[in-house]
Amino acid sequence: MMAPEARKTNYVIRGGAEGRERLRLLSQIHRQSTLDLLQRAGVAPGMACLDVGCGGGDVCFELARLVAPDGSVLGIDIDAVKIDIAQREARAQRLENVAFRVIDLEQGELPLQFDFVHIRFVLSHLRNPQKLLATIHGALRPGGTIVVADTQFYGFFSEPESRALARGVELYVKTIERRGANANIGPRLPSMLAAAGFQDVQVGVVQHAHIRGEPKTILPLTVDFSADAIITEGLASRAEMEALVAEMYEFAENPMSIIAGPRIIQAWAKAAS
Template sequence: MTTTETPYLLGNEPDELRRLEEQAAALAPATRAILALAGIEPGMRVLDLGTGAGDVAFELSRVVGPSGSVVGIDQSSKALRWAASRCEAQGLRNVSFVHDDLHEMRLTGQVDAVVGRLVLLYTPDPAAVLRKFAGYVRPGGVVVSMEYEMSVAGLLPATPLSERVTHWIMAAFARSGLDPSLGARLGAVFADAGLSGATVLGLQAYRPPGDPTGSRMAAGIIRTLLPVLTRTGLATPEEVGIDTLGQRFFEDHVNSGATFRPPTLVGAWARVAGR
């Protein structure tokens, strides 16, 4: 087990972990649908890559049931302590966590499935990660990935503020060398990993005026990205106005009568061929 922790763009401090919990709640319906469509079933042994605060591991736990098991892997000891405490509070006995780096760790034995949500974006070679972990999946098992298509996020119809927020998010990720539309490319990533015939499906949520999800998500991610925005010259703290951004976004959402679209969660999955 390695104790090396590679810097992660969004960090692993308590405020960020709480933001991830709230994001996970918003993503839960789409995540459950993708796991079901991909064929995650009771009794499976599953690896959860980049488990973070543990939310995907918890969803998997409920699907595989007491006859199955879930191992969440993450490089952040802070995130894993948070995940373990939440796991204990929920009384989940079929989930465990491993502190290791996805690029360095080695496993013995095989599993039935590998799942990762919003993790490939932060790896320098997503196809290599999929190829590596597909090697631990039994023939006929499944590899599942979920990533964002961020360009669609914002209000519909758009307002100047929502367009500015979407631009800041897209540009901050791009200037950090990360692809904010990786979800749209998952089919190609799976093919490069040797996983042919992947099914790729985007699920889009919609929130009506007055729903606070949009303003919380917008303010939360911009607060986390603020150092990147300022360091790369995308915006000054005064332009962002982070302390009032959530309220301004909420008022914009209500007053414009617009619909809020979170980023599309794109799921891709493929079966591992016999070896």
């Protein structure tokens, strides 16, 4: 097993170009609930926004349209391949008010002076998410807004029950735990925001269920793309993972089965003014 300090990142899901395509599907699933959340939290034209752990930049593109023409967006992520793809996609979409930068949240400094910070599905992968929230508090202008969304995997279910899906989720959650992070961090977000000094903390919950189409494969895909980390952590063999992942995809192909992803806890708050 690789020593944690020898690993460049704690992140368990395959990154790079393939990882970007998984995030495209994830963003498609969460697009409407994220737009609703951003509006509820008060995103407005003219704001300077930061998307922390932006992946392929999908939320940055939405924010760039919402804050245009005078507002701007910076997306930061540790994955240089995804950042490069995001830069190219921003140009293709003719979005001139969005920029991207490679930053390791566990090492680097955050840029400063934002009105609005968004961070989705990232804190669950970090060893010290509380420290990052305190740093984000310092990166916001007084009275600025933070919006956080993250998972609670205990909320996942399928109909009918699938042994393979339940096992896949269990392995994913355990692997993240082995790396010192928490895939069930969602319900803790409001108290973590308060502990980081944020005020007027608010909370919401969404959960997406699928019966057909590509979105139904997101959970099998996530476990599939986490297989290397699961194996590295000694939780399953390559042969076990191949059989498990094949069974998960097969379950998704059944036109009458339902797969509901994790509960997503959303929290938003203001930096002290």
